[in-house]
Amino acid sequence: MRIGQLAARTGASVRSLRYYEEQGLLSAERDSAGRRRYSEAAVARVALIRRGFAASLSSRVIADLLPLMEADCVPRSRALLDAERERLVAQIAAMTQARVRLDEVITIATDPTWRCDASTS
Template sequence: MRIGELSERSGASVRSLRYYEEQGLLTSERSPSGQRHYAEGSVDRVRFLRRLFAAGLSSRAIAELLPCVDAPSTRHTDEAWEVLLAERERLDAHIAELQRTRESLDEVIDANRRHRAGEHPHRCASVEAPDPRSTVWAGEAVQA
């Protein structure tokens, strides 16, 4: 399939597809006229890449992980294994932070519901403030 069709089917922009190819994350064959042609499996590959990018992984980290994805039965370096574990731990920490944020938001929503129902018209919700040194910004936890 050509790049426009891959873009449409995967949800990635043509520019992103070119970037993935530049970074060695995606491959294509070239026609005699120089047009890119992608295999059918490229749709799933691009969707997977997009999930990794959305999770906050860098193209460098993804490039280190792809050999483990592409050939999980072969022996990989200790460095690739460490990247997998570090990314997993980073995602777990981010998920935990998001869950704490959701719980705080749920408390505020619940207090607002009670207030609107007239249960406690003059009381404010008692919600534990998040650690001021930690915040979620652009998909990653940042310590101040």
């Protein structure tokens, strides 16, 4: 199938499909005119790539994960995904702390008794 057909079947934009190819996540054969031709398996691969990006995985992690999943290497896939989950948990914790600090700043900044003058800066 051609790139436009793959885009229509997967909901991915043509630009995204080209990006996936640039990142080594998706490959296509080329016809005699140099146009991309994708196999039927590309539909499932694009769906998995899109799920990976939606789950905050980087293109590098997705590139590492795809061959493991295709080889049905569950232990290594699971280890990679568990590590990414822990990274995400740490990011969430850091963002939660940042939100708490921001709430403190908002409280101070909106306190009518607090004034910023030259003596406090």
